[in-house]
Amino acid sequence: MISGRKISSDTWWGYFFSLPFILTFAIFISYPLILSVKLSFLDINILQPEKARFVGIGNYVEALKDPLFWRSIFNVLYNQAIFIALSFVIALFLAVLLKEIRWGGSFFRTVYFLPVITSITVAMIMLEYLANPAGPIQTLLVQFGWIREGVFWTFSEWLPMPVLAVFNSWKWFGIQMIIFLGGLYAINPELYEAAAIDGAGWWRRLFSISLPQLKPQILFVLTVNLINGMQMFTEVFMNFDLYGGPYHAALTPVMYLYALGFDKNEMGYAATIGLLLAVVISILTFVQWKLLNRKGES
């Protein structure tokens, strides 16, 4: 293994096999990243690039003072707080139930995964018709007396984000459930047997064996959820105007970026919003990791 010829041949193969990623990284990731920083210092319209003007940190100052930018950040946070908690509980609960059964498991797994593979476009059309004031959901709620009359939720000031969060939990719990289920199957059964001998009940086993053992999966799901959720676009683009309805209640940072870049042709400002959003996402991911890892140690 240590002979010189062997090492150099493996090195050659190593770079050869890595080439697809090295090329993608150079052309489509690092170059645009640098370009993005450059754009953020410019006032530029992509159709007339020769008229670009250097504005220094002007775009950043403008963004930090822009109430629409802050509203869009608030909106996704509001949405994610509900979505992450709700979909986590549903996914974990169903994974735990599925692990208990021997017969029919693959049927339920297949069914629960269907919303995940459905396109967001189709899902949002479903939502529009299911949740409109005359649709089945609101009809049911009125019959139960939970609401007095149909609500035009897309025009309201605070409802769009919770409604989308609940619907997205329907759409995405399946993939989280599959990941948790994989983790549950990997847990050594002896742990449960030992706990059962000690007289631990079902809840006790869930909280002191299943959950701690699932930590890698939970961390993965929460991280991916946060990174994806903060970049919500299609959901709001389908059912709202480019600025998120009358109260901007459905404006997300990505839709704002899209509106700035392609509706107002302010590419420099749009790139700045993208960079700031990336900073916000990094900070949140970092905080989430710190919190979850500390909990695990105690």
Place this chain on the structure above:
Amino acid sequence: MKTSMGMKNQRRMALVLIYALLTVGAAIVLYPFLFMVINSFKPGPEILHNPTSLPSRWTVDGYVKVFDTLNIANLFKNSLIISGSVTVLNVFFSAMVAFALAKIRFPGRNLLFSMVLGTMMIPSILLLIPKYSLLFNWGWVNTYKALILPVAVQPYNIFLIRQFYQRIPDDFLDAAKVDGCNLWGVFWRVILPMSSPVLATVAVLSFMGAWNDLLEALLYLRDESMYTVQLGLLSFQSEIPGKNAEQLWAGTTLVTVPVVLVYFLLQRHFIKAFSGVGLK
């Protein structure tokens, strides 16, 4: 005896409860699909006035009209070219990179793997505007490749496959090397055939991602002859509620069916591949 009978009954009750809960869950998951398919066979006005009832008369008018107003065959062709290419390239290239990262020792490997992880953490939105201005300057607007090449290798897929390859014992590779295979031979004849579960998962995820994409298609495909099915569906979204209702449901049903079929073909691989996902 009595207690063991009691335990057995308790266990049976618990199972009944579990199946009941799972069935309620399945009903909630399936209802919107049922709603979609049933409405796609209804006469137009009924969709608006009786959205939840069964059709008074089953009709395929919606489907006929969809084919009249949209060039469905062309939408599907465009979507299939894009999603198919993205899928094939991702499976092959990500497996190559994952193999290097998991099984070949070479200087810079750890750096490369941190680059993969780092790229996973970069929100794709950050690249949207600069990538657009780059590809716009290259004249890639209105081409398939603008939607294919930038996503031909995705770090998430590399990560997933690498996890799987790490669990393959090195003995397999050494045995193949003794038989005179070079590393390409090892990859092609030993590793790839062993990795069908994880490759199937990557294939499904890549296909879904490409097939369901709206934002990038919206940006790069301007000419109607280049539209994907998702862009086609957008044209039914109208200011007037229920204007295109029957085409809308027939269209959404048509768009959903191929993805569901692909998923049914490959779904048994899913659990296996995902059981290795996690961050430690």
